[in-house]
Amino acid sequence: MKLVSWNVNGIRACVKKGFLDYFHEVEADIFCLQETKLQEGQIELELQGYFQYWNYAQKKGYSGTAVFSKKPPLNVSYGIGEDMEELEGRILTLEYEDFFLINVYSPNAQRDLARLDYRLSWEDRMLQYLKELDKIKPIVLCGDLNVAHKEIDLRNPKSNVGNSGFTFEEREKFTTFLENGFIDSYRHFYPDQEGAYTWWSYMNKVRERNIGWRIDYFIVSERIAEKLIDSQIHCDVMGSDHCPVVLEINE
Template sequence: MKLVSWNVNGLRACVKKGFLDYFHEMDADIFCVQETKLQEGQIDLDLEGYHQYWNYALKKGYSGTAVFTKEKPLSVSYGVGDENEQDEGRILTLEFDDLYLINVYTPNSQRDLARLGFRLDWEDRMRDYLIDLNKKKPLVLCGDLNVAHADIDLKNAKSNRGNSGFTDEERGKMTDLLDSGFVDSFRYFYPDTTDQYTWWSYMRNVREKNIGWRIDYFIVSKQLEDRLKDSQIHSHVMGSDHCPVILELHD
């Protein structure tokens, strides 16, 4: 089973930069995207063989998530009951026979940390939601989680300490989540591998020099450890300031 997750930073723009070529090349069972930045009717994707599920933000050109899946899910839910989350289109949950798939675009704390309080509250409610789901069946959480968990997960850890996405509080929430019965699939396979990033600033030469952050994840229930086959970062794929991440599970 192959799953792909990609923050496309505007799906319409990404389509013009080769999204569909990559989509068809991967032939994933489930393909998740974040930051679609569009409303219903603004794009028509002909993805033969896939069911499409969209969670649009009310604000135009902002946020949004989508999941394209070959297997039709048993159920689909949007958000976790909070009005603001649903307004921003940040969460899609698909239930399958053997697992839940949760596609998430975690809110950014903003450069001046103005939204840090909202973010930390959001993290607590998200963790509770995942723990409740995990009691029913194992899950796969994917998406742009907007945090570099450890020093190894960004190029310049020392100078970024305390910045949005690398505050002690945000990193601590990720630790809390993992300690609640979940596994960072990439670090499961590559615990000490450096210079592996999923997001780069648009500033000049930053991506060429690989000055990046690993903020896009596949996190799985510990019950799925024996099904883990590989976790990859496709940093060679352009089209967004993020690159796709991949999870392979044994059937």
């Protein structure tokens, strides 16, 4: 089974930049989007053979998630019961026979860290939510988690210490998350791989010089690690300031 996750930074704009070419080429069983930036009725995607699930933000042109799945899930839920997450369309959970898929667009702490406290409380609620799901069946969590976990996960760690996405507090929350029985699938396969990034600033030549951050992930329950086949970063795929990440797993 192949799963793809991509922060498209506006699906309407991404479609104009080749999204559908990649979508058909990669032939995912489950394809997850973050930062769709639209409301219901603002796009019609003809994706033959896929069931579509959208979680729209209330605010226009903001946030939002979507999942396209070849197999219909047993159940779909939106948010985790918290008003803010549901208003911002940040979480989609699909239950399948053998696992839960959770597609997430984590809130950014913002440049001045104005939203850091909210971000940290989000992490606490998410961990509790995922632990409860994991008691029932394994989880596969994907999305833009808006944090580079370790120094190897961004090009310029020293100059970014304390910045949004690389604060000690956010990184510590990620460590705690992994310590609760979950694994970062990419580092599971490539623990020492440098230069592996999923997001680059739109500033001039930044992507060409690979000055990036790895902030998009597939996280899975530790107990299904033996089912993982590979975890990939498709950094050559354009259309957004993020690139797609891919997980291959035995069903």
